[in-house]
Amino acid sequence: MMYTRAPQPITFPETLRPDARLLIRGGRVVxxxxxxxxxxxxxxxxxxxxxxxxxxxxxxGDRIIDAAGxxxxxxxxxxxCHFHDLFDVSTMPATEVVAHGTTVxxxxxxxxxxxxxxxxxxxxxxxxxxxxGCYIGAAAVLSTRASPEQLIAYFRGELPDSTRLxxxxxxxxxxxxxSLAVGLxxxxxxxxxxxxDLETCFAITQQTGMLFxxxxxxxxxxxxxxxxxxxxxxxLTHATAAGLxxxxxxxxxxxxxxxxxxxxxxxxxxxxxxRAQVTARDAIxxxxxxxxxxxxxxxxxxxxxxxxxENIPCxxxxxxxxxxxxxxxxxxxxxxxxxxxxxxxxxxxxxxELGHLGAGARASAVLxxxxxxxxxxxxxEGRIAAFEGRCIRSAHGAGGxxxxxxxxxxxGVGDLPLYKT
Ligand SMILES: [Zn+2]
Numbered sequence: 404m405m406y407t408r409a410p411q412p413i414t415f416p417e418t419l420r421p422d423a424r425l426l427i428r429g430g431r432v433v434x435x436x437x438x439x440x441x442x443x444x445x446x447x448x449x450x451x452x453x454x455x456x457x458x459x460x461x462x463x464g465d466r467i468i469d470a471a472g473x474x475x476x477x478x479x480x481x482x483x484c485h486f487h488d489l490f491d492v493s494t495m496p497a498t499e500v501v502a503h504g505t506t507v508x509x510x511x512x513x514x515x516x517x518x519x520x521x522x523x524x525x526x527x528x529x530x531x532x533x534x535x536g537c538y539i540g541a542a543a544v545l546s547t548r549a550s551p552e553q554l555i556a557y558f559r560g561e562l563p564d565s566t567r568l569x570x571x572x573x574x575x576x577x578x579x580x581x582s583l584a585v586g587l588x589x590x591x592x593x594x595x596x597x598x599x600d601l602e603t604c605f606a607i608t609q610q611t612g613m614l615f616x617x618x619x620x621x622x623x624x625x626x627x628x629x630x631x632x633x634x635x636x637x638x639l640t641h642a643t644a645a646g647l648x649x650x651x652x653x654x655x656x657x658x659x660x661x662x663x664x665x666x667x668x669x670x671x672x673x674x675x676x677x678r679a680q681v682t683a684r685d686a687i688x689x690x691x692x693x694x695x696x697x698x699x700x701x702x703x704x705x706x707x708x709x710x711x712x713e714n715i716p717c718x719x720x721x722x723x724x725x726x727x728x729x730x731x732x733x734x735x736x737x738x739x740x741x742x743x744x745x746x747x748x749x750x751x752x753x754x755x756e757l758g759h760l761g762a763g764a765r766a767s768a769v770l771x772x773x774x775x776x777x778x779x780x781x782x783x784e785g786r787i788a789a790f791e792g793r794c795i796r797s798a799h800g801a802g803g804x805x806x807x808x809x810x811x812x813x814x815g816v817g818d819l820p821l822y823k824t
Pocket of ligand 1: 483485511618698707708
């Protein structure tokens, strides 16, 4: 006999426990929601921010990260990141964007189907390293047998199951998960909505607290949407310079990070005209645009105008080039998007839990090496989700589902039994 007793499991010192308190020390903390821009320590415990202070004394068992020379910013919130959209068959974009600092991503369309929350929700249940949510394509919503009133009830989660099976879908999972969508998406490249359908979209989104976003690189389309909004809220995403020509109440615009970069981006999306870039940067400097989005994951078939790899370099360049101070640039992908979502949905949880580093916030943060313009480490729910450009696989499952009313750790469709006895 080689062994006389079973091998004993290795016991690690307390400091290596993955659930021990995490201290990020000596980084330049930029937390625009709280007016913080200074070298500070950040303590994270139980997935939440415990405190940010000038100096936090380590306690026995703390894990410590030396962040000297790094920026420490809230995790990036991307209101427009094409996950699992048309043609994408890989879950890799989720792991890639987290390596570039994205901690919350809302995907427009996700195939433009009412099944989007069920399909993407299953990925959440299987374990994603970041929080995700989705918009549903307006054409899919408007093509059902449901009346506008029934659609409103459906997205409120109030339409009876028997009715849903008659007017929404024959798939009970689709019916049960549709109300988890964060918003509706319009896109003039996929379809042109009639005036009546556009009006239905405004009615649904206004009365259910959903976001309404339309792609608007086409100036005429942007004008049409602005006119149709009549003061109601709409997000005109990746705005054209022309789309900013007039102020419209209720209209919010965002720009794509790739378009604002010195290099005008990685050349994988659509190259912005240099004159339009000047106008866009002027709009940011003048406070007329306070949101930035990637409009694209990293290596994916479904590219929009941009790429999540452009986000952090863009924020740094806007500050370096004096367009806005660094905290204002960081705010455009942290606290500003959650403020927008909180107003559109009438829900306060967004700003309480996301987009900042105040005590009690969900502990999502990015450590940024400013000279290399890249994320060194991304934390999601206090877990190290990515390090040195790679996703940490043990962080799969750190992400949850973003609904209008809150962040759910699970959707409940990723592990449904195939057969029931
Ligand atoms: Zn897009």
